[in-house]
Amino acid sequence: MVEPRSSRPSPPPVTAVREVVARALAEDMEPLGDVTAALLAPDAQATAFLVARREGVLAGRLCAEEVLRQVDASIEVAWAADDGDRIVAGQRLATLSGSLASLLTAERTALNLLGHLSGVATLTARYVDAVAGSVQIWDTRKTTPGLRALEKAAVRAGGGVNHRGNLSEWVLLKDNHLAMLGITEAVGRARAMWPGRTVQVEADHFGQLQEAIAAGADLVLLDNMTPDEVRRCVAERGEATRPLLEVSGGVSLDTVLDYASTGVDLISIGALTHSAPVLDIALDIDVEGDVGQTHPYVPER
Secondary structure, X not given: OOEOOOOOOOOOOHHHXXXXXXXXXXXXXXXXXXXXXHHOOOOOEEEEEEEEOOOEEOOOHHHHHHHHHHHOOOOEEEEOOOOOOEEOOOOEEEEEEEEHHHHHHHHHHHHHHHHHHHHHHHHHHHHHHHHOOOOXXXXXXXXXXXXXHHHHHHHHHOOOEOOOOOOOOOEEEOHHHHOOOOHHHHHHHHHHHOOOOOEEEEEOOHHHHHHHHHHOOOEEEEEOOOHHHHHHHHHHHOOOOOOEEEEEOOOOOOOHHHHHOOOOOEXXXXXXXXXXXXXXXXXXXXXXXXXXXXXXXXXXX
């Protein structure tokens, strides 16, 4: 059964979806199109089902729809689940009806995107569940080149929160920046050059946290610290609500609850996007025979 959500996660920008799908289909079909599907009778019709092979969280519905639309806009799609829904093994997620050749052409691209993005949502949900709402789980910029908007939408589908989307959104002063500029000077320059922009400072040790607080940073990234070191940093901030404190580096499903118990505001995890296993989703096709019989189709690999 689908577990309904009180509110739906925001989808990725449709322009990003169209661009990614167009590139993926071009990669799969240039220069001659689907030469195997071309062998089929042009009037052959089929009904297909997107089926979850493992439990997880669905994401990437718009991408699958866009693949089908770009391959053959006449394919009919009826969804039984939406992005952010918890799904179980064996669950039918959608029913597709239309040209057999078109369904086979669209199959792998649709499943690649749906499985990858659902994998991101599923791993995100595991972290969110592990901390039971005690702290926000954020992503990072460690995304697949060209897929960032889609992967960050998948993080939202899993209950996570997005860190900055790109280098233009806010200032993040990391160790390689601070090697040339001290924290105080760097924060001051950022305020002068980009007034209104969020300014975050990476801190590798307690002294850097103290300087970042004094300099007026909006956020401090506590990088590769132990839970005990993080607790000391939280205590140093005291009752103040700024700067926000972010834990990053060395966080796993085994340790995330320990970090969440320190009192930090958020935990960012690059693995949500760069190491999420694909969620196994298949396309099961019934082909309409000459006498109305159906024949199960074995999904291509």
